[in-house]
Amino acid sequence: MTTPVYLDNNATTRCDEAVVEAMLPFFTEQFGNPSSMHAFGARVGGAVKAARAQLQRLIGAEFDHEIVFTAGGTESDNMAILSALEIDPNRDEIITSAVEHPAVLSLCGHLEKTRGIKVHVIPVDGQGLLDIAAYRAALSSKTAIVSIMWANNETGTIFPVAELAELAKEVGALFHTDAVQAVGKVPIDLKSTVIDMLSLSGHKLHGPKGIGALYVRRGTRFRSLIKGGHQERGRRAGTENTPGIVGLGKAAELAALHMADEETRVAALRDRLEKGLLQRIPACFVTGNPAERLPNTSNIAFEYIEGEGILLLMNREGIAASSGSACTSGSLEPSHVLRAMNIPYTAAHGAIRFSFSRDNTDADVDRVLEVMPGIIEKLRALSPFWQGADKAPATFAPVYA
Amino acid sequence: MWDYTDKVKDYFFNPVNAGVLEHANAVGEVGAISCGDALKLMMRVNPETEVIEAAKFQTFGCGSAIASSSALTEIVLGKTLDEALRISNQDIADFLGGLPPEKMHCSVMGYEALQAAVADYRGVEWRDDHEEGALVCKCFGVDEGMIERAVRGNKLTTPEQVTHYTKAGGGCLTCFEGLEAVLARVNEEMVAEGLISFDEAYRIGSMDARTLRQKTRPKGAETSKVEAKPIIALADLERAAAGTMVLEKPVEAPAVAAPAAAPRLTTLQKIKLIEETLESIRPYLKLDGGDCELVDVDGNNVIVKLSGACVGCQQASMTVNGVQEKLIAATGLPLRVIPVK
Incomplete structure (x- = not known):
């Protein structure tokens, strides 16, 4: 059995050993509740404060109290949007993009259905770039909040959030960004922007699962989602997940240390894989915007075959990645991100996302380059559309469509 | 990751009969590319005997679509066309x-490709109105299209009717909100089309999940501890959902509060009623290649013999429950159906 190759780091990352080590004492000897008056609590309170400072440095926040710890990215996204809708009754519209994570899109759909909130969904072009004219047109004095992701989880495409935030400020709207995929992979300096809120998640940057944070700029009006105790200055009630918080702090510190590696070595691995696959395999293409992209992500659409089959064959070779196909999610439609980019169905179903991390090596790339051509060829031999690399696809029009 | 059986994995990793079949004279092409499934089934049929002598496939689809296609080519081999037409997706x-x-839709695609291929050989046009939707009820594998067809075909206006006709919501009930959303949407369309009146239409929030659980729970039966179970034979459900048959409205089982409230039947009347009810169910079981025969009636125990495709079928216990519910509804007695070999 060959060593497994993990290239699904946008789904989740391996928790760093140093992170686990930092967390462990907070399950046992450092068990105190940070709210308590006694020494048991005080020491833990100090550790939470240190973690907050570590995270503050990673995202370039001006103040440590701008960070509110949550249970993860989804909670942070929900918190930001629901808070914004409570601020001003005259502002009851949301602006978001067609390629957001379900944590945002599904909430917006729900609000539209149950509360009659007007949601402007800004389309993207074939490369996944936001339609800025449509965005400008949607902004108004009715806009409560703009929620647009920093980087897309499927294609890695980066949106110009700093500029988008400036535009939102012109109409007095709040600006939130889901930066779950960006934090730890690209440098972020919030104090030099006008972004009001930012969501992040621990397990995407080699931290533990079940912990995340919402950055809330000082002075931003905020209504808490979870009511209860005074934790997180009344912005997120519930006894702190202290091991998780300490772990996220440590993960943030390590991410800052590895940032240069991520942007050079990891990006080079990704580029070598992408180039190699495009050279070796006919009829495939990169989706998204290669010019403005996370350094770790590559999304390649292999035409005329379906993603689940590719993943199953890759899995048999010990390689983990993910797909935009409908079948892997149990839904009937392929990825909403690829569909928003107008990628044809025959390609969208065969899109595979390779997402790297600092754990990956050159050997991983070699291994994938070695087995992928055979896997694609095997499935294409089964496909009614495929007639060979030099031939046009077969005209295949099934009875119902 | 999907919980595929070893056999599914085997047929996916090592598919048999993949590729183009030369001199095929029965070709079926089905699928929906938007859903990521498309299948081309190619068969060579002996014109003298109508026996399928060779079969190959090409599939655009997921692991189970490829496995289902490959399995199909093995199943049909050596069968006559008439025999092949009796193969169901199950x-x-x-x-x-x-x-x-x-x-499960992967197996439906195989079934449809086979129907289309036979129609192609016989030179008749094969049309399919099958349309899929997102899966609503995971317990019983019921999708939106199936619910919509049942609601339209039978003018259903309450969640418990949907459960009775399609099984959706008969299990864990976490799909309740999805189920009532489909019902409300289809009812609204039906009002607009003049099929039902505005007052009849179901509106979201008219019922909660707990009420549905109580309403679909068997009444009058001694088995009151039993979870809500579908009360119609599986075959009826499939046909009703496919819109090809309109079921008679399922009879609400009369609430038998006290034994005295039960209709007083002589033993002869009781057996006769049981016999008649069973006879009315048998045609549906037979359509699926199964059968159910009355052996004896002992007090409130109805002894039956399942045969044909019912034997060893994973759904056999569901069929027994369906038969039992029908009998209870018809007689008003707390009957128990006991299958014997």
Whole structure:
């Protein structure tokens, strides 16, 4: 059995050993509740404060109290949007993009259905770039909040959030960004922007699962989602997940240390894989915007075959990645991100996302380059559309469509 | 990751009969590219005997679609066209040791390709109105299209009717909100089309999940501890959902509060009523290649013999429950159906 190759780091990352080590004492000897008056609590309170400072440095926040710890990215996204809708009754519209994570899109759909909130969904072009004219047109004095992701989880495409935030400020709207995929992979300096809120998640940057944070700029009006105790200055009630918080702090510190590696070595691995696959395999293409992209992500659409089959064959070779196909999610439609980019169905179903991390090596790339051509060829031999690399696809029009 | 059986994995990793069949004279092409499934089934049929002598496939689809296609080519080999037409999608799924509920449509695609290929050989046009939707009820593998067809075909206006006709919501009930959303949407369309009146239409929030659980729970039966179970034979449900048959409205089982409230039947009347009810169910079981025969009636125990495709069928216990519910509804007695070999 060959060593497994993990290239699904946008789904989740391996928790760093140093992170686990930092967390462990907070399950046992450092068990105190940070709210308590006694020494048991005080020491833990100090550790939470240190973690907050570590995270503050990673995202370039001006103040440590701008960070509110949550249970993860989804909670942070929900918190930001629901808070914004409570601020001003005259502002009851949301602006978001067609390629957001379900944590945002599904909430917006729900609000539209149950509360009659007007949601402007800004389309993207074939490369996944936001339609800025449509965005400008949607902004108004009715806009409560703009929620647009920093980087897309499927294609890695980066949106110009700093500029988008400036535009939102012109109409007095709040600006939130889901930066779950960006934090730890690209440098972020919030104090030099006008972004009001930012969501992040621990397990995407080699931290533990079940912990995340919402950055809330000082002075931003905020209504808490979870009511209860005074934790997180009344912005997120519930006894702190202290091991998780300490772990996220440590993960943030390590991410800052590895940032240069991520942007050079990891990006080079990704580029070598992408180039190699495009050279070796006919009829495939990169989706998204290669010019403005996370350094770790590559999304390649292999035409005329379906993603689940590719993943199953890759899995048999010990390689983990993910797909935009409908079948892997149990839904009937392929990825909403690829569909928003107008990628044809025959390609969208065969899109595979390779997402790297600092754990990956050159050997991983070699291994994938070695087995992928055979896997694609095997499935294409089964496909009614495929007639060979030099031939046009077969005209295949099934009875119902 | 999907919970595929070893046989599904085997047929996916090592598909047999993949590729183009030369001199095929029966070709069926089905699928929906938007859903990521498309299948081309190619067969060579002996014109003298109508026996399928060779079969190959090409599939654009997921692991279970490829496995189902490959399995199908093995199942049909050596069969006559008439025999092949009797193969159901469940037969394909059973051959593979079962498929996850979200993946049952892969076996349906195989079934349809076979129907289309036979129609192609015979020179008749084959049309399919099958349209799929997102899976609503995971317990019983019921999708939106199936619910919509049942609601339209039978003018259903309450969640419990949907459960009775399609089984959706008869299990864990976490799909309740999805189920009532489909019902409310289809009812609204039906009002607009003048099929039902505005007052009849179901509106979201008119019922909660707990009420549905109580309403679909068997009444009058001594088995009151039993969870809500579908009360119609599986075959009826499939046909009703496919819109090809309109079921008679399922009779609400009369609430038998005290034994005295039960209709007083002589033993002869009781047996006769049981016999008649069973006879009315048998045609549906037979359509699926099964049968159910009355052996004896002992007090409130109804002894039956399941035969044909019912034997060893994973759904046999569901069929027994369906038969039992029908009998209870018809007689008003707390009957128990006991299958014997």
